[in-house]
Amino acid sequence: MRARLTELAVQRGVADPVEAIHLGVDAAEAVAGLAADMVLNAITGAAGLGATLASLERGTDVALANKESLIIGGSIVLDAARASGARLVPVDSEHSAIAQALRAGTHGEVSKLIITASGGPFRGMTRDALRRVTPAQALNHPTWSMGSMITINSATLVNKGLEVIEAHLLFDIDFDHIEVVVHPQSQIHSMVEFTDASTIAQISPPDMRLPISYALGTQDDGTTKRLTSGAVPHNWGQPMHWSFEPVNHLAFPALGLAIDAGRKGRSYPAVLNAANEELVAAFIAGDIAFTGIDKGLARALAAHEPAAEHTVETVLAADAWARDFARADVAEHKGGRR
Numbered sequence: 001m002r003a004r005l006t007e008l009a010v011q012r013g014v015a016d017p018v019e020a021i022h023l024g025v026d027a028a029e030a031v032a033g034l035a036a037d038m039v040l041n042a043i044t045g046a047a048g049l050g051a052t053l054a055s056l057e058r059g060t061d062v063a064l065a066n067k068e069s070l071i072i073g074g075s076i077v078l079d080a081a082r083a084s085g086a087r088l089v090p091v092d093s094e095h096s097a098i099a100q101a102l103r104a105g106t107h108g109e110v111s112k113l114i115i116t117a118s119g120g121p122f123r124g125m126t127r128d129a130l131r132r133v134t135p136a137q138a139l140n141h142p143t144w145s146m147g148s149m150i151t152i153n154s155a156t157l158v159n160k161g162l163e164v165i166e167a168h169l170l171f172d173i174d175f176d177h178i179e180v181v182v183h184p185q186s187q188i189h190s191m192v193e194f195t196d197a198s199t200i201a202q203i204s205p206p207d208m209r210l211p212i213s214y215a216l217g218t219q220d221d222g223t224t225k226r227l228t229s230g231a232v233p234h235n236w237g238q239p240m241h242w243s244f245e246p247v248n249h250l251a252f253p254a255l256g257l258a259i260d261a262g263r264k265g266r267s268y269p270a271v272l273n274a275a276n277e278e279l280v281a282a283f284i285a286g287d288i289a290f291t292g293i294d295k296g297l298a299r300a301l302a303a304h305e306p307a308a309e310h311t312v313e314t315v316l317a318a319d320a321w322a323r324d325f326a327r328a329d330v331a332e333h334k335g336g337r338r
């Protein structure tokens, strides 16, 4: 690997190819800590925490796709940004939408954030039917093409729970003022309701090039220059039907579990995320049923005893504890109809 990368670096005229190449588990963190205008963190999962912190500590703005690092780090990540003055710029489509809509008023004028959810491939299904769905069905997202972890998280609504916590942290809005609504067409990416009863929505086709380019357009003064995204705007001359419906919390309890973990704070979000990463892997491997994911999450969160301090060390310890717990939970319930 190093030899091939060195060859490529030499071909591209890199002055010191040995210095320029980082390999291994700490490579992302090392690269994120190098001089840059902005780091786009699109690693999946808790593994992205080191890179987010390394960028922020260096004072580099982070375009954040890796929502997990903010969610598990919580105040540690926010404090790192505050201390260096670096910005956390959302790439997640809902949070990009909210950031855009928030420009219509002040923080004090916000009455509610409304996060839209596609509802995933199993929208409308009963709890009983959900016991029998397959990984292939769960990986077939109705509107977005994404990696396997976030696609399964969309199917369980864990993704929406993570996004509520992410919105709370990014925009400093209380959990009581964040609502989730199912909007199956994924055209409205989220909304902000203001105190005058006006609601501002951000609308675009489901294409990540738009939130990514919006984040990359961040200017030194915090304003945003809209870049060419390549996304195709709506054709308003065509008939379109968009719908909204409430979340079925009985069929999809993971959303409530995640919001509860977010409200409790400290290491609960880290436990939620780490247990989920393990349970999703077990579901994809065929070891547990789809409904085993939220059942395992409920058991992990109920068993967790958080440390008094909230530090990188306690977050990583909670992450490791949750992975062990979830693996044992999978072993205990493997093959059963959980």
Ligand SMILES: NC(=O)C1=CN([C@@H]2O[C@H](COP(=O)(O)OP(=O)(O)OC[C@H]3O[C@@H](n4cnc5c(N)ncnc54)[C@H](OP(=O)(O)O)[C@@H]3O)[C@@H](O)[C@H]2O)C=CC1
Pocket: 025, 028, 041, 042, 043, 044, 045, 047, 065, 066, 067, 068, 091, 092, 093, 144, 145, 146, 147, 148, 149, 150, 208
């Ligand atoms: N896809 C989307 O539309 C959206 C994604 N996001 C978020 O963006 C992130 C990435 O999602 P997505 O692109 O779909 O996922 P993918 O599975 O497509 O890509 C994940 C990437 O993370 C890398 N990676 C995983 N673990 C590590 C590690 N320990 N160190 C370095 N790199 C690592 C993988 O590298 P390798 O291939 O070498 O394993 C891969 O390039 C997630 O946090 C997701 O929630 C948010 C909103 C929308």
Ligand SMILES: CC(=O)[C@@H](O)[C@H](O)COP(=O)(O)O
Pocket: 092, 093, 094, 116, 117, 118, 119, 120, 144, 150, 153, 154, 155, 159, 160, 208
């Ligand atoms: C593109 C993006 O931001 C994803 O997080 C997407 O929102 C997932 O769709 P769900 O609404 O199904 O979770």
Ligand SMILES: [Mn+2]
Pocket: 092, 093, 094, 163
């Ligand atoms: Mn999203």
